[in-house]
Amino acid sequence: MYGCGGEAIGLSLLILGLCYVTNPNNPLFVREIFPWPWIASVIIAFQYGFGPSLLSIAVIAIYANTKLIAGDMSLTDFQSYLLSGVFLTLICTLFSSSWVRRIQNTDVLQAYSEERLKSLSRSYYMLRLSSDYLEQNIISKPMTLRLAFRELQKLNLNADTLLSPDVAYSFLQIISQFCQVNVGGIFLYQNEWLNPEPFVEIGLVGELVTHDPLIKRCMESGEISFVSINQIEEASDCLYLVAVPLLTSENGLIGILVIKEIPFWNLNEETLRILSILAHYFSQEVIVSSEVTDFLRNYPDCSVDFAKQLIRLIPLKENLEIDSALVAVMISKKLRAHNVIYNLKNQHRILDSFWSVELEEYDVLITLMPFTSSAGIYGYITRIKNYLHTDLGFSVNNEEIRIRSMQLYADTPFYVMQYFLNFINGEDIG
Template sequence: MQDHATTPTATPDSARRVGIAAEFRSSPLGLLVQTSERPGVVAAETLLLPLLALLIGYVFSRSDPLWVHAEFPWSWFAPMIVALRYGPIAGLSAAGVLLLGWLGFNREDVSSFPQQYFLGGLIVVMIVGEISSLWRARIRRARTAQYYMDQRTEQLVRQHYLLRLSHDQLEQELIGRPVSMRDAISVLSGLSGAPGDAQSLLNLLAQFCQISAASLVAVHDDKLELQPIAQLGGVHEIRPEDPLLRQALEARVLTHVSQGLREAQQTRYLVVAPMLDLSGEIYGLLLVEEMPFFALKEETLQTINLLLGYYTDSVAANRLAQPLLQAYPQCPQPFASELQRMEHVNRNAGLSSLVVMLELSPQAVQSQMAQQLMRLERMLDRSWLIEGRSGKQWLAILMPLGTSATAEGYLSRIEVWLGQRGLESLGAAGIFPHTILLDRCSASSVLEQIDRMSHD
């Protein structure tokens, strides 16, 4: 991947244009069009240029300093240059200096005043001044537009540069976390606590939470085993006297160095997370020694808690689901186990789940709608088909880590599927949905609601 942490540079075309403009400004013609906005400078040029023309005329033609009778009136160059630079008013003022100069040279006899000479000169100066004003206005508008476009271009370049950096960071994050939360839970659901499953859990944590070096240590009867059951990033000696480790073991909650631990400077670990089963017993500890600084945030810590809890729940699910199965023997074991896991996830990580209850009318039952709807389940969903009264059926679908929006999306997918079969809505197909949100309620209370709804 290319490193984009460099400042954007100008394009070759813009650099070439800048070079041409600089070369033109340094030429004599470029100096001619470089004007000043200060009134003192404008007044000085308006006065000095015609005086300079009078001086040159007096030096080279004392009998006719303004070249009134010459083949070309060279003295009018001064007012034309002033008009070209600053407009018609300044040009006429410079022409007034020439008029005063002629009066000064011919103060003894003003009867020979050259009317056509000055009239023609004034007309030329006014034309040059108007053209100058027109082009100065156009140049001013072009400069304003160019300034605005330069600002917009610079803003777009910065936004594009930031977008590239954001894209690179997102790409790196996706490379470090190539699986979704549901994919991770799907992998964990296949782990049963076998000897090699702890290493698989640690590898998944490293992939999902960007952990570089860590260990999994077993805990039996609140006593820490010094021999790790899984390691990542090399062999590390366990330090049971570490203050962060002791705090996590005593408090039975995830601890990390940014929590303001007094002895944080003496700890070797960044994160210590207990592996609690559904009964609250410690199964083990995750000791994280190395991970990127930007990864140490609330979302990552919550993910570590979730994955560790789901793994320990998978190991203890069969044993802990027995009370639910005894109370509701018709409930499938996968449904009860998953419901028990989701209760623990909600209690520890605050992530809700839900159960969608689909009431199937006798017409839908005859069409074997339940079997077809079960084919539309997601990978992590668990279903339970219940025989109701009066020929009805109830299909309970447990959606782990789902919200109300998940239920709406699932029902919309069913409606699209029904529309492809010529049915306009769920009601037309004899399907009536109900939702039970697993949020701060126990698994037994959810099963109680399911049993009550299906037998009403």
């Protein structure tokens, strides 16, 4: 502020001095074409605003007053000179303020536009990285998790429900395709002894080094183990990258899946979790037949596929927190002529299993939906309601059509199914 005032006074004195040198008889240029001393006030008004320009006006007014006292200027000329100069300065100040505001607004808009452009550039860059990652992910994982489970469902055990080399090798091929495993194998655990010879292998995994820190940790913890400084202190001594136990539903050890070579970018948390899920699912397949027999003994009209899937999925919920769901569509027997149950079966997803149950007043289609959260249940029910209303012309949640749903929880398959059947029957489930 003080710098502006000094500049205003100095510039005014400088211009007055120049005017005196060029026109000593009339330095204020009174009654001339233009009162040149007011140029100082105009410049200060444009540069700093009306406040500092008042100092310039004061300097000129003081000098004009000395001329008035000396008799070199009449009172009328003095008044008109000051009034015209003040008005000129005020008009220039208003003009300057208007344009300063416009320039400031333009600067603000430009700053916002630049910041927005930078933000969009960063977003575009992240989108490009995400696209590259997605492309790499699609290339490295040519099948989805659902398709991987679908392939696992096609694996068949021999007549004695024992694990055969063909089935185990097919499982390794699925693991190799989904997780890009280059070298790995399955080693069986029999008679409380881990056989070092590979039961099946992809690549050349060789004889198992049972004293490897990774293998020891996997055997002791019964959980997936992988090379990590946080997990294994002797990580530099490990010959293998990942070891996954193959456990039955009763935590009995069948064997170990050992991975020796896998691409560096694939050894991440997502891959390890998928390995755990696939290995857990596969190990349940080995002894599922006896459990299916027990389940079908209690529910003889249940389909074998439905029973097998239910027995596999409940341990996934208990051990890995993988959600699955049961959805029952209850159709009044009065609507049997419309084949509603048959039409609903055509709306299933690739992994879903069905069980048709006949109650006293309703025909019930129970759908077992693997890997389905509460949001997935809502989406499925909404799709079924839209199909019933749009394609078949039926309304839902009345006496003729009802829908019930439940997520699987950790208990025996028999009690989970009994609970759900009581629920759709409206019986006491407390």
